Amino acid sequence: MKVAISSHDGKLDTRFSSRFGRCDYFVLIDSESRDWEAKRNPAAEARGGAGPRAVQFVSEQGAGATITGRYGPNAFTALDAAGIQAFEADDGTPEQLIEKFLAGELKQVHVPTGPELH
Amino acid sequence: MVIAVASGKGGTGKTTVATSLALALAESGRQVAYLDCDVEAPNAHLFLRPALDNYKQVDLLIPEVDSDVCTGRGVCAEACQFHAIVTLGGKTLVFPELCHGCGSCTLVCPEKAITEIPKSLGHLESGRVNGGMFFAHGVLDIGEPMAVPVISQLKDWQSFPQSTISIVDSPPGASCPVVESLRGADYVLLITEPTPFGLHDLRLAVQLTQELNIPAGVIVNRDGIGDDGVDIYCRESNVPILMRVPFDRELGANLAQGKTLVAVAPEYKQRFTDLYSHIKAILDDSGSRG
Numbered sequence: 022m023k024v025a026i027s028s029h030d031g032k033l034d035t036r037f038s039s040r041f042g043r044c045d046y047f048v049l050i051d052s053e054s055r056d057w058e059a060k061r062n063p064a065a066e067a068r069g070g071a072g073p074r075a076v077q078f079v080s081e082q083g084a085g086a087t088i089t090g091r092y093g094p095n096a097f098t099a100l101d102a103a104g105i106q107a108f109e110a111d112d113g114t115p116e117q118l119i120e121k122f123l124a125g126e127l128k129q130v131h132v133p134t135g136p137e138l139h
Numbered sequence: 140m141v142i143a144v145a146s147g148k149g150g151t152g153k154t155t156v157a158t159s160l161a162l163a164l165a166e167s168g169r170q171v172a173y174l175d176c177d178v179e180a181p182n183a184h185l186f187l188r189p190a191l192d193n194y195k196q197v198d199l200l201i202p203e204v205d206s207d208v209c210t211g212r213g214v215c216a217e218a219c220q221f222h223a224i225v226t227l228g229g230k231t232l233v234f235p236e237l238c239h240g241c242g243s244c245t246l247v248c249p250e251k252a253i254t255e256i257p258k259s260l261g262h263l264e265s266g267r268v269n270g271g272m273f274f275a276h277g278v279l280d281i282g283e284p285m286a287v288p289v290i291s292q293l294k295d296w297q298s299f300p301q302s303t304i305s306i307v308d309s310p311p312g313a314s315c316p317v318v319e320s321l322r323g324a325d326y327v328l329l330i331t332e333p334t335p336f337g338l339h340d341l342r343l344a345v346q347l348t349q350e351l352n353i354p355a356g357v358i359v360n361r362d363g364i365g366d367d368g369v370d371i372y373c374r375e376s377n378v379p380i381l382m383r384v385p386f387d388r389e390l391g392a393n394l395a396q397g398k399t400l401v402a403v404a405p406e407y408k409q410r411f412t413d414l415y416s417h418i419k420a421i422l423d424d425s426g427s428r429g
Contacts, residue, residue, distance in 0.1 A: 070222025103227035
């Protein structure tokens with residue numbers, strides 16, 4: 022499964038970004054092959070609706086799961102509609118988080134957990 | 140003539156100044172229209188006590204997608220500046236709270252799968268103060284984030300003869316609702332308090348009026364508290380200080396009971412009509428030069 026992790030700089034070994042809609046990059050990792058790539062988040066500079074726009078982007082990239090700090094209501098609704106699983110983390114780098122994800126150590130969320138930001 | 144009363148910082152005395160300016164001008168025989176554009180917390184009616192006998196609903200047109208007709212190509216999502224409509228795996232999803240009601244999605248949909256459904260944003264009310272001054276305000280629905288369309292419809296609701304002086308009571312801040320309330324104003328009165336907080340937000344408000352190219356002057360409320368930062372800033376930035384309202388605990392207590400400044404301290408009637416003449420002179424002067 023391809024997993025999209027919010028990131029400040031698109032690197033594997035630096036701390037992830039706890040913001041979802043307006044993170045600068047998504048690190049996309051294949052959980053089987055560990056192949057990965059970083060893509061700029063087109064929603065980072067959105068005038069509004071960054072959450073849904075970011076979900077549309079990771080959905081187009083073929084992600085089946087996302088890892089970030091908190092999910093606002095709009096992002097969560099969009100993830101739910103897109104059938105993308107939402108996971109939360111407090112800390113970690115993308116390479117650490119993918120291992121935690123595979124070990125089943127990350128919390129999957131089923132309701133929005135963060136405020137609506139802009 | 141349209142005079143907008145704005146501030147940047149909340150709670151500096153916009154409504155205190157705007158209501159008393161309006162009452163002083165009305166009492167001096169001028170035609171006055173008061174528009175309370177602070178639609179998130181309209182409260183000028185508490186001071187002016189108009190007889191509100193006219194009501195208008197404010198709606199925004201929100202897209203509704205017919206999923207049987209939609210082919211999920213995402214043309215609508217591409218058009219939407221606010222990402223209020225997105226296409227996910229061939230399904231199109233609408234986020235009504237993000238929608239600004241521009242109608243672009245409906246226009247561009249190649250399948251004509253979108254119909255527009257009215258969604259309530261708030262309402263407008265109007266009436267007369269003691270049978271004289273016209274009064275209107277907008278009231279945003281609870282939980283609704285979209286203030287701009289309510290303000291815009293409030294301002295376009297009624298038209299007035301050129302001789303009418305419109306007093307626009309703006310929301311605090313320097314964001315979209317304030318921009319919308321200042322649109323079309325001839326002059327902006329910026330109310331501040333002489334504190335670092337007042338100064339910080341006054342700077343933003345001054346920048347906004349410059350961006351909008353509307354002349355502005357300052358009224359220092361609660362004068363005597365704080366520091367001289369506002370004075371120094373105004374001097375250095377060439378923003379005139381047109382009036383000072385001294386800090387007075389008893390005055391504050393009276394305002395808190397819903398009394399107006401001119402009712403508590405009648406000498407302000409003359410001060411406010413003088414203020415209006417001053418503004419008019421500033422505008423006439425810049426007009427003759429420009």
